[in-house]
Amino acid sequence: MGMGRGAGPKALGLFYILIVILCTLHTVSASSCRILKCNSEFWSTTSSSHHHTGLEDSVEFCTALRTYAHCTRRTARFCRGDLAYHSAVHGIDDLMSQHNCSKDGPTSQPRVRTPPPWDSQERSDSPEICHYEKNFHRNTATPNYTHCGLFGDPHLRTFMDTFQTCKIQGAWPLIDNNYLNVQVTNSPVHLGSTATATTKITIIFKNFQECVDQKVYQAEMDELPAAFTDGSKNGGDKSGANSLKIIEKVAGQHIEIQAKYIGTTIVVRQVGRYLTFAVRMPEEVVNAVEDKENQGLYLCLQGCPQNQQIDFRTFHSQTPETGPRRHGAVSSGASFTPPMAEAKCKEKLPVKDLYFQSCVFDLVTTGDVNFTLAAYYAFEDMKLLHSNKDKIHLYERTTGPGNAAPQISQEIAKLLVAIVFCVSVLL
Numbered sequence: 001m002g003m004g005r006g007a008g009p010k011a012l013g014l015f016y017i018l019i020v021i022l023c024t025l026h027t028v029s030a031s032s033c034r035i036l037k038c039n040s041e042f043w044s045t046t047s048s049s050h051h052h053t054g055l056e057d058s059v060e061f062c063t064a065l066r067t068y069a070h071c072t073r074r075t076a077r078f079c080r081g082d083l084a085y086h087s088a089v090h091g092i093d094d095l096m097s098q099h100n101c102s103k104d105g106p107t108s109q110p111r112v113r114t115p116p117p118w119d120s121q122e123r124s125d126s127p128e129i130c131h132y133e134k135n136f137h138r139n140t141a142t143p144n145y146t147h148c149g150l151f152g153d154p155h156l157r158t159f160m161d162t163f164q165t166c167k168i169q170g171a172w173p174l175i176d177n178n179y180l181n182v183q184v185t186n187s188p189v190h191l192g193s194t195a196t197a198t199t200k201i202t203i204i205f206k207n208f209q210e211c212v213d214q215k216v217y218q219a220e221m222d223e224l225p226a227a228f229t230d231g232s233k234n235g236g237d238k239s240g241a242n243s244l245k246i247i248e249k250v251a252g253q254h255i256e257i258q259a260k261y262i263g264t265t266i267v268v269r270q271v272g273r274y275l276t277f278a279v280r281m282p283e284e285v286v287n288a289v290e291d292k293e294n295q296g297l298y299l300c301l302q303g304c305p306q307n308q309q310i311d312f313r314t315f316h317s318q319t320p321e322t323g324p325r326r327h328g329a330v331s332s333g334a335s336f337t338p339p340m341a342e343a344k345c346k347e348k349l350p351v352k353d354l355y356f357q358s359c360v361f362d363l364v365t366t367g368d369v370n371f372t373l374a375a376y377y378a379f380e381d382m383k384l385l386h387s388n389k390d391k392i393h394l395y396e397r398t399t400g401p402g403n404a405a406p407q408i409s410q411e412i413a414k415l416l417v418a419i420v421f422c423v424s425v426l427l
Helices: 009-023 035-046 059-074 083-098 312-316 338-346 354-366 370-385 410-426
Strands: 145-151 155-157 163-166 170-176 180-188 196-205 215-220 244-250 254-259 264-271 274-282
Touching (some): 035 083, 059 083, 338 354, 338 370, 354 370
Antiparallel strands (some): 244 254, 254 264
């Protein structure tokens, strides 16, 4: 049957790519192999103009092929057993050979829609590896998230839900893993006082594959910027740059850093003269440490050293009239007795848990009413970031003024069970 002029190898090459694209349309959109995305981007780049004379011989077509090849390399890790992926790779090689395209040369970003202002998702051309939940947990349930917070004079809630009051002064590591470092600096609240509060926070996001360049964020007392130290607000020039970004909630008072490539959200606030810190992070990221011998030698995981901790029981043992004098002089403004502090803290924290107790502690020891807001915002951030709503409120393990419910430690409970078992056996 006469068909006129036979189809040339170039046309057959394009037809081959089209067949590959059509054959992959059945692929489930949630699949970790993103060859369908690569195919559609290449086709959208070339389909609107491939009828133009000479396009297949043009520099633009070779650029589109190199971009297509780059996209397939990015998803190669997840497509090793995908037939459509291997077909596309061979098709690209054939077309490059037919058009005498060099594998080294310029590439172009695919044309993508401009997201509306309310769209907070990462760029649609961000590689899947730059989204933690899509990449790290493709075949598992929702990741287990943990929370750590630091606020006030200072009070620490660790990833293990241990609540401590510390007297740390100077620079201390708060988080240290393969992906980021967080360091806090605590300074005396008043001259001659041993009460300390956070005056500086430094966060280093390490360079991560094709997602983000190394970025440093630094906040200091009376300076809470809405950008990294290089002036940028996202992860840099890499393809997944928007998987790391800073959002200014309240100018000079409240910023949020979203690091989607590691499933992490960080909140930094300035309350009064001092800073607070809160983070939500997957357990997998928390435990990602190369140096296993020194793993976890930071506050959010191990807590403050024993010699840097303050026992609330010591605080409660003080007389109500005078309160503790461990910290020395209070502020030159108002001073609070424990009953006065409890009344003030109850305005913002009606439940007498450890956030309430920390508020009372700070008011009595510093006289600074802004610490009431620090405890309140720390509690609000924790409610937003903590994944286990049953652990929102924490209480002291020993009886003390204002405790809603004294708790028996797990170790004591296990011991009681063992004693009951032994007695039952003997009887």
